[in-house]
Amino acid sequence: MAELTASQRHGASQPLLVRIQQSRGALGFLFMLPAAVLLLLFLAYPLGLGVWLGFTDEKIGRPGVFIGIENYAYLWSDSVFWLSVFNTLLYTVTASVLKFGLGLWLALILNERLPFKAFFRAIVLLPWVVPTVLSAIAFWWIYDAQFSILSWVLIKFGWIDSPINFLGDPTNARASVIAANVWRGIPFVAITLLAGLQTIPPSLYEAATLDGATAWQRFRFVTLPMLTPIIAIVMTFSVLFTFTDFQLIYVLTRGGPVNATHLMATLSFQRGISGGNLGEGAAIAVAMIPFLLAAILFSYFGLQRRRWQQGGAD
Amino acid sequence: MKLTRRDVIKTTAGLAAGAMLPALHGGRPAAAEDLALKPEEGASLRLLRWSPFVKGDEDQWLANTKKFTEATGVQVRVDKESWEDIRPKAAVAANVGSGPDIMFVWFDDPHQYPDKLLEVTDLADYLGQKYGGWYDGPRDYATRDGKFVGLPLTTIGNAIVYRESWVKEAGWSTFPTKTDDFLELCKALQKTGHPVGFTHGHGVGDGNNYAHWLLWSHGGKMVDESGKVTINSPETLKAIEYATQLYKTFIPGTEGWLDVNNNRAFLAGELSVIANGISAYYTAAHDPKLAEIAKDIRTTNLPIGPVGKSVELYQVSSAVIFKYTKFPNAAREYLRFMFEQPQMDTWITSSAGYCCQTLKSYASNPVWTADPNNAPYAKASETLRPNGYAGPLGYASAAVMADYVLVDMFAEAVTGQQSPQAAMERAEKRANRYYQV
Numbered sequence: 001m002a003e004l005t006a007s008q009r010h011g012a013s014q015p016l017l018v019r020i021q022q023s024r025g026a027l028g029f030l031f032m033l034p035a036a037v038l039l040l041l042f043l044a045y046p047l048g049l050g051v052w053l054g055f056t057d058e059k060i061g062r063p064g065v066f067i068g069i070e071n072y073a074y075l076w077s078d079s080v081f082w083l084s085v086f087n088t089l090l091y092t093v094t095a096s097v098l099k100f101g102l103g104l105w106l107a108l109i110l111n112e113r114l115p116f117k118a119f120f121r122a123i124v125l126l127p128w129v130v131p132t133v134l135s136a137i138a139f140w141w142i143y144d145a146q147f148s149i150l151s152w153v154l155i156k157f158g159w160i161d162s163p164i165n166f167l168g169d170p171t172n173a174r175a176s177v178i179a180a181n182v183w184r185g186i187p188f189v190a191i192t193l194l195a196g197l198q199t200i201p202p203s204l205y206e207a208a209t210l211d212g213a214t215a216w217q218r219f220r221f222v223t224l225p226m227l228t229p230i231i232a233i234v235m236t237f238s239v240l241f242t243f244t245d246f247q248l249i250y251v252l253t254r255g256g257p258v259n260a261t262h263l264m265a266t267l268s269f270q271r272g273i274s275g276g277n278l279g280e281g282a283a284i285a286v287a288m289i290p291f292l293l294a295a296i297l298f299s300y301f302g303l304q305r306r307r308w309q310q311g312g313a314d
Numbered sequence: 315m316k317l318t319r320r321d322v323i324k325t326t327a328g329l330a331a332g333a334m335l336p337a338l339h340g341g342r343p344a345a346a347e348d349l350a351l352k353p354e355e356g357a358s359l360r361l362l363r364w365s366p367f368v369k370g371d372e373d374q375w376l377a378n379t380k381k382f383t384e385a386t387g388v389q390v391r392v393d394k395e396s397w398e399d400i401r402p403k404a405a406v407a408a409n410v411g412s413g414p415d416i417m418f419v420w421f422d423d424p425h426q427y428p429d430k431l432l433e434v435t436d437l438a439d440y441l442g443q444k445y446g447g448w449y450d451g452p453r454d455y456a457t458r459d460g461k462f463v464g465l466p467l468t469t470i471g472n473a474i475v476y477r478e479s480w481v482k483e484a485g486w487s488t489f490p491t492k493t494d495d496f497l498e499l500c501k502a503l504q505k506t507g508h509p510v511g512f513t514h515g516h517g518v519g520d521g522n523n524y525a526h527w528l529l530w531s532h533g534g535k536m537v538d539e540s541g542k543v544t545i546n547s548p549e550t551l552k553a554i555e556y557a558t559q560l561y562k563t564f565i566p567g568t569e570g571w572l573d574v575n576n577n578r579a580f581l582a583g584e585l586s587v588i589a590n591g592i593s594a595y596y597t598a599a600h601d602p603k604l605a606e607i608a609k610d611i612r613t614t615n616l617p618i619g620p621v622g623k624s625v626e627l628y629q630v631s632s633a634v635i636f637k638y639t640k641f642p643n644a645a646r647e648y649l650r651f652m653f654e655q656p657q658m659d660t661w662i663t664s665s666a667g668y669c670c671q672t673l674k675s676y677a678s679n680p681v682w683t684a685d686p687n688n689a690p691y692a693k694a695s696e697t698l699r700p701n702g703y704a705g706p707l708g709y710a711s712a713a714v715m716a717d718y719v720l721v722d723m724f725a726e727a728v729t730g731q732q733s734p735q736a737a738m739e740r741a742e743k744r745a746n747r748y749y750q751v
Contacts, residue, residue, distance in 0.1 A: 059709055060405035062427070074747060079740065145567025146579040167570030168515075170731070254516035257569035258725045273402045275716040276426065276709060277748070 053282035060276040071283035080259050081284065084267040088291075090174065091263060092242045095181045099238055100231075102182065103189025108219075110190065111197045121191070128187035136251035139180040143167050143252065167253050170260035177261050180248055185241065189234055196230035197223070236299030243291060264288050349440045353644035358389040361648075362403065362414035364631065365394045367593040367668060374664035378657040385651070388644045397573075398518055401716065407636060415639035416648065418467055418631050421455060421701050422712040428458040432635040437646055438462035441653050446674035449695040453672075455707065456632040464634035465649055466672035468665075471694030472523040472628055475594045478612045480508040480586040489614045493531055493556065496617040500563040500587070508586035509565040514725040516718050517573040519629050524589055525720040526627035528553045530699060531619025536714060536745055537705035543749050545723070546742040552620070554727045554734040561728035569725050581607065589616060591629075592667040595687050613687045628698040670694035710748040719744045 020026045054071055058064030075081040110121055127135065142149055143166035151163035166176045200223065208218045246265045249255060255262035255270060262270075264284055272281015361379075366372040372394075379390045393414065395403060404423055407413030408430035424431060438456075442448050452466030474489065481489060484502035500510045513520035529535070532553035538544050561568070565585060567575075576588040581598055588594065598608035618624055633652075635645040651657060653673070662671055662679045667688035671677060672695050682692035702711025714720070723741035726732040732740065 060402065060409060060426075062409075062709070078744075080744070144578075145570060145575065146565070146582065146584050162566065165566045165570070168567035169570075173570060253570060254572060256515040256572075256725070258722055258729060258731055271717060274398065275713040275748075276401075276405055277713055 050282050051286055053278055054286040055283075056279045058278040058282075060273070060278055064279055067279070071280050072287075074280070075283060075287065080262070081267065081287075083259055084262045084264050084284075085287075087174070087261060088243060088263045088265075088288075091178055091181070091245070091261075092239060095178050095185065095242050096235065096239050098178070098182045099185040099189050099242075100235060103186050103234075104193055104231075106186065106190040107193035107197055108223075110194050121194070124190055125187045127184050128191075132184065132247040133251060135184055136180065136248045139176075139183075139248075140252050143176050143180075168257050170257060173253055173257055173261050177249060177252055180252065181242060181245060184248070185238060188241075189238055192234045193227065193230065196227050196234075200226045232299050236295055239295045239298075240292060243288065243295065349437065349650065351643040351647045351650075353386050353388045353647050354641045357641035357644035358391070359416060359639075359641060359644055359648055360391045360393065360414040361416045361418075362393045362395060362400070363418040364397050364400050364420075367591065368596055368665055370664035370666050371661070371669055374661045375652075378652055378661060379648075381657070382648055382651045386644070386647065388641075388648065390648060401712075404634075411636075411638040413636065413638075415641065415645050416633060416635050419464070419634055421630055421715070422707040422709075424456055424464045424632050424634055425458055425707040426709050426712055428461075428463045430637055431463040432637050432639065432642055432645070433461050433463060434465060434635065434646060434649070435462045437650055438465055441465070441650070441673060445653075445655070445658075445676065449672055449674065451628075451698040451700055452630050452632070452695050454700050455630050456634075464632035465653060466695075467631045467633045468669040468672060469694040469698055470519075470591050470629040470631070470668060471670050471691035472519075472589055472591055472626060473613045473615055473690035474587060474617075475580065475590050475611060475613050476587040477508070477607070477610050479610050480506065481612075484508070484586075489612070491614075491617055493617045493619040497556070497559055497563075500560055503586045504563040510563060510587035511565040511568050511571075511576055511579060511585045512560070512589055513571040513573070513576055514561070514569040514721070514728060515571040515575070516721065517571055517575070520571070520573050520576060520590065521718070521721045522715060523627050523629075525724050526699075526701075527589075527616050527625070528557045528724060529720060530625040530627075530703065531617070531621055532556060533619075533621045535703050536711075536720065537702060537749060539704050541705040541710065541749050543742055543745045545720075545745055546738050550738050551734055554724065554737065556619075557724050558728045558734070569729055583607065592688065592691050596666055596668065599685075611687065613690045615690045624697050625699045626694075626697065627701060628694050630695075630698065630700075667691045705749070710745075713748040714745050717744060717748070 014022075020030070053064070055066055055068060056064035057067045057070070106124060110117070110124065114120060141147065145165055145168055146163060148163055148166060150166075151160070154160045155163070165172055167173045204222050204226070205218055208222050213221065244265050245263060246269065249261055249263055249266045250269070253261045255266050259267075264287065268281045268284035268288075270281075271277050271284060275281070363375075366375075376392060379392060383389055397420075400418070400420055401423060403413070404417050404419045405426065407417065408427040411430075438448070439462075448466055449469075452469055456462055456464040456466045476489060480503065481499065484499060484506050486499050486502070490496045490499050503510055512524045514524070515521055529550060532549050534545065534547055534550035534553050536543065536545050565579065576585065576590060577594045577597065579585045580588045580590075580594055581604060592613070595608070595611050595613060598604040598611055601608075615624055616626060633649055635642065635649070639645050652661070655676075658671070658673070658676060659679060662669060662676055663681045665681070667681055667685070668691075670691055670693075671679065677692065677696075682688050700707060700711075701715055702708075705711060719741050723737045726740070727734045727737035
């Protein structure tokens with residue numbers, strides 16, 4: 001420490017490079033610079049550009065001019081846009097709840113002493129490993145109006161007379177895309193929660209058992225509180241992934257039938273890229289931000305609960 | 315690309331051979347040589363095209379390209395993209411000024427960024443004079459203010475594809491040519507257990523073809539000549555009512571169909587009548603397992619509605635050269651070469667009826683008479699009606715199609731989600747959004 005102050009005292013007479021090397025502030029700035037540049041270039045700039053585009057009438061291949069909130073005003077009165085908001089919320093909430101419930105259940109099962117544990121854990125990961133487009137194409141066949149394997153089996157058993165109209169009927173189509181999303185999303189939730197479960201010290205369970213806690217009580221008062229932080233993270237990510245889902249819808253229905261499965265992301269693409277109306281597409285994408293922000297805040301406050309776990313106030 | 319001495323010798327030899335060809339074949343007028351441009355030194359080209367549905371199309375195009383490379387030494391890389399991706403890619407290439415030198419684009423694309431495209435009027439005039447002139451529809455897609463900003467490449471026709479035995483079984487010895495009779499036939503086919511199916515979903519080709527036929531055959535139109543939205547009209551209402559009647563005879567699920575669903579169900583024997591390009595028949599004809607079905611397949615043009623004449627959209631593609639290309643002469647020479655008779659004729663033949671000629675003299679191509687099922691596709695370029703009829707082609711007409719305004723209008727109404735009037739008003743509102751610009 002004495003040496004440092006000595007060199008600082010002589011700082012004025014030293015070369016610039018040495019001074020920078022010895023300055024904590026300058027070094028810190030230098031080390032953070034690459035990350036800051038990356039963030040600014042690849043995250044902040046596109047985001048800013050997207051927000052700006054939402055206020056212009058930019059078309060693909062033609063520069064736009066600032067038009068204020070006209071895009072938003074139009075979207076406000078556009079029933080297709082509101083339908084896509086409804087679809088997105090329905091899709092996100094239903095799929096996330098199902099993914100959480102089934103994922104947690106699966107994690108709890110996999111956490112038990114099972115034969116072939118490693119094998120089962122590997123199997124569970126499969127839906128997550130398969131590229132989304134490939135699994136979406138598989139689902140496209142499963143849901144085909146004429147050749148669905150599900151319809152075929154049910155007809156063989158004599159339970160139904162004609163194939164189920166999976167992707168043609170609005171309600172069926174919504175349920176079908178949600179089911180496909182849940183199938184794909186469960187492994188992420190299950191495996192991450194399993195990792196969380198394994199960090200819970202067995203001694204807690206032993207103590208609870210000695211106190212005469214039932215299986216439900218052990219889950220409710222030991223597992224769940226210990227798992228809360230990881231649940232918050234997993235569910236935030238899961239909600240973000242679901243909210244911004246695109247590939248599944250694009251392959252299965254392209255937003256049909258009659259926009260019943262159009263999510264904000266797919267509508268944004270249809271209007272902005274296929275339709276060439278970049279401004280309106282950007283406005284739809286920007287309209288997703290408040291929802292995503294809400295999900296992130298949820299996670300932030302979820303994580304805050306740690307203090308309570310460590311004995312502080314909630 | 316680095317040119318070696320060997321390349322130069324090969325190139326000059328190829329050019330000499332190429333120059334001798336017309337003399338050998340006799341027929342080429344002097345103008346051809348006048349127009350033939352010398353590719354720039356060390357030129358190489360990149361072409362981006364849509365993925366072919368008929369294998370012969372791609373094989374022949376590549377074979378012709380190889381001939382061009384052999385004759386000129388200019389390497390041409392041919393990339394392909396799925397149909398829907400062509401539009402945004404072309405727009406981005408035009409916008410940022412980099413990408414493929416030549417691109418096969420759809421419909422009104424050349425009208426969206428005409429100033430980014432190399433004018434090829436002299437080339438188009440030369441080809442037009444030499445080969446009997448361009449058909450109006452494809453020409454309109456590729457010209458802006460009387461100037462060619464691309465070469466009309468092809469029209470991919472759409473026609474009724476049906477099972478003859480089932481239509482006969484339903485009591486019709488010939489396929490009806492009027493929309494009213496057609497509705498009766500569909501009702502009869504439904505009763506005999508062989509329903510029909512037309513795409514009400516977001517199928518880029520099939521969905522749009524069907525929706526435009528419904529609208530136009532009943533006299534409706536999206537906009538008038540000045541670009542004012544006129545979709546909210548008694549004619550449109552009639553079209554919707556007709557579509558609703560027809561829809562009741564469909565196999566379930568058509569509102570969720572994309573482009574391939576109808577082919578698939580038809581070839582599996584689930585459907586008696588669909589509307590499609592020649593690819594549905596082509597697949598059956600080239601698959602030994604489907605030989606029985608292929609024998610029973612017939613094609614014909616879509617029925618004529620109250621307007622009294624055949625009106626259809628079809629898929630039209632133009633070949634455009636971007637202004638940013640470093641090798642404009644090579645690009646023009648490549649297109650000239652590909653449109654000349656030895657190449658264009660073989661390409662049309664190999665496409666087996668999928669790609670219809672845009673130059674009139676190619677109408678005599680033997681492919682149209684080789685199989686009676688090819689015939690309904692022969693006049694696609696001649697009879698098509700441009701997108702966004704009767705208004706101007708451009709950004710708005712393209713965007714209305716990309717946003718499925720018409721497809722959704724019919725789908726909303728036939729499925730009962732909206733009343734015909736409400737569906738029409740919604741379409742009007744959405745179309746106005748684009749046409750107000």
